[in-house]
Amino acid sequence: MARVAIRELIKRYGDVVAIDRLNLEVKDREFVVLLGPSGCGKTTTLRCVAGLEDVTEGEIYIGDRLVNRLDPKERNVAMVFQSYALYPHMTVFKNMAFPLENARLPRQEIAKRVARTSKLLQIEPLMDRKPSQLSGGQRQRVALGRALVREPQVFLMDEPLSNLDAKLRVHMRAELKKLQKDIGVTTIYVTHDQVEAMTMADRIALMEGGVLQQHAPPMEVYEHPANRFVAGFVGSPPINMFDCDVSEDGVLDAGEFRIAISKDLLAAAQSASSKGVTVAIRPQDVPVSRDPPRENDGVGMEVYTTEPLGDVVILDLKAGDHLLKVVVGPDFQVGDASRLWVRFPPPKIHLFDRGTGRALA
């Protein structure tokens, strides 16, 4: 097993800067999820670690070895792609044994490793089948198996579940995580799905435009997003945001309504650049009531739509041009109310510099 250290990594394709000074440490046995929107540089990062791309600048270490100049074969990593092409004419056994035969391992060792891995993945009964005789999830497990039999030091996975249907994806998500912990292999896992990242990662590395935005455990990313981009990317429904001016009397002025804040928050807000602040609050963190709250800190909003999801209801509320999403329990009675009251509890408010996007509090 091994750690992976990426130092000051730059990857350019002509004028395109795919990765811009990436610094990332993946600890031994850790499961790090590289998360970010399409084109942010996730696959490029994996390919650089795997040795499938030359780096423009910077260093990549696997264990204590600088691997920049090593061939993919010498790096002792295994990569599983989104489109995991199994060999259609080979049985499951043969698919898994093939990379080991290529590496000229003794026949007995091959049989031992394939047996062990297929047991781990619970595909033993399928060993004589061809890929066309397998379900999507089974095929996915064979693809994982084919990578695992090589007993790599580092496992690299690029959206390995994205071809599966929603239900199977949830199932495989849990299985993969368990498997990774059982074998304890250092893993970098790429996805653009924030739920996958939240549920699977020891730490999330969130990228945007080739730049690392935050690298932290899932709950820290969720509760303390480093900037506005991170706040908007993680969480469902997405976090609510309002651009506000900081007024003299210590409130945040969103135009249609005003938000009273604590002294601490005010001090943070006043440290923002001249452009003011962005206030963000998660839909789960907004208390809502049919009557105005007693403290006189409520904001009245028009009920725009309601979306019942079974376990929760999402309310879309409106004040002028501002839309606010709020999550309430299934028992919340909107009834015939056309107007509801919300509050913005100061401990739940995230503040960002409207100019730079950086977190202020």
Ligand SMILES: Nc1ncnc2c1ncn2[C@@H]1O[C@H](COP(=O)(O)OP(=O)(O)OP(=O)(O)O)[C@@H](O)[C@H]1O
């Ligand atoms: N071979 C290439 N030549 C030129 N530009 C490339 C090449 N490969 C990737 N890029 C560019 O580098 C950037 C990062 O691409 P990358 O494939 O790493 O994104 P990604 O985060 O994996 O996105 P997705 O979620 O869509 O897979 C993109 O702007 C992409 O267009």
Ligand SMILES: [Mg+2]
């Ligand atoms: Mg990609």
